[in-house]
Amino acid sequence: MSKTQRVAYKHQWQGGEEIPLPVGKVVCVGRNYAEHAKELNNPIPTEPLLFMKPATSLVDFSQPVKVPQGFGEVHYETEIAILIGEPIIAQDGELPSLADCEKAILGVAGALDLTLRDLQSQLKEKGQPWEKAKAFDGSCPIGGFVKPSELSDLSDLDVSLDIDGNRVQSGNSSDMLTPILQLLRYTSQFFSLMPGDVVLTGTPKGVGQILPGQTLSLSLDQTFTFQSVTV
Secondary structure, three states, X not given: OOOOOOOOOOOEEOOOOEOXXXXXXXXXXXXXXXXXHHHOOOOOOOOOEEEEEOHHHEXXXXXXXXXXXXXXXXXXXXXXXXXXXXXXXXXXOEOOOHHHHHHOEEEEEEEEOOEEHHHHHHHHHOOOOOHHXXXXXXXXXXXXXXXXXXXXXXXXXXXXXXXXXXXXXXXXXXXXXXXXXXXXXXXXXXXXXXOOOEEEOOOOOXXXXXXXXXXXXXXXXXXXXXXXEEO
């Protein structure tokens, strides 16, 4: 395989077994942790700040993570990712119940929301959308999914990232401004969530620059760890 060819992403369980679902869109939420908003001197939102990545942003975290060159600093943002297994749809203005949202979750994983930070700052100054800085190919390296029954409560999940053996970012879902189930319900009034879609739930404080030649260790719930390297 040549260096220019990409390995087609497919959803898979943490053990490597393929999940028979289509690869859909990735819905993301910005500033869902107050301390992260503060560290970037951004206002704390009064409601979820949603944006999307296309399916081409998804890459298997076990494959080398490509760091784009020529756009300034590239930052890591460590997040808890939710794989949708059943439709979550608002109908006639009625939002789904939290119980239905919970039933629709097929898997949970750790993921990175890679961000071209300098480009994002330029786009924000011009009042333009963030997609070029957030939704590029390979901008969402994601680990294998874990069944919710294998994890702690969704409202008390740890996620962390180590680079070259040093802990650079950690957080807990209890610190989210909009908790996971409420986030899924809120999102459904704008975007129907379909089987195979992924929802990134926001990043805690501690984001920073990522460089080629680093070793990454992404941990979920202090139990499941995913390894990768950057190129």
